[in-house]
Amino acid sequence: MAPKKKDKDIRSNRTVLVSGKFEVLHPGHLRLFRFAHELGDRLIVGVLSDRLVAEQEPESHVVP
Template sequence: MSKVVITFGTFDVFHVGHLRILEKARALGSRLVVGVSTDELSFKKKRRAPVYSQDERYEIVSALKYVDECFFEERLEDKGLYISRYKAGLLVMGNDWQGKFDNYREFCEVVYLPRTESISTTAIIEKIQG
């Protein structure tokens, strides 16, 4: 039986940690759908504007071989709607969000995958800024 996997993220300054979690998420199902945060949502979450625009981030994520479909995530509160819309059987998030999405277990299975150690968008931006 096929299983649709869904995940969400900003995916700004795309790095190997992003790639690995998408690869692992795709391996858990037959199809991977990814919600890419809009610029407005990204600012609300991170309190800074993303380096790359939502259209550029969408283009990068949708071009990956592990990703079957992308959409813009406009509101955090709509995750249940997105899960239903895409008929997802599994929600995958990084374990830095452990427990924060357990309320979606009424819609689908929820799994938290380990993050790639020693890499983050914030750390990359700080390193570049010097």
């Protein structure tokens, strides 16, 4: 019977992706990044473009 893999072995070579607008970076975003990174050994953060955010939320009050 094969030995059980350790948690680190299970998550090795796993890439985690999070995306969002992150217009104003705050502690909640940092918690999200830390949590997501715990799920794998590599974290990719995708940031929506200003154009896409403006199309989705034309009334946005944050100035890019």
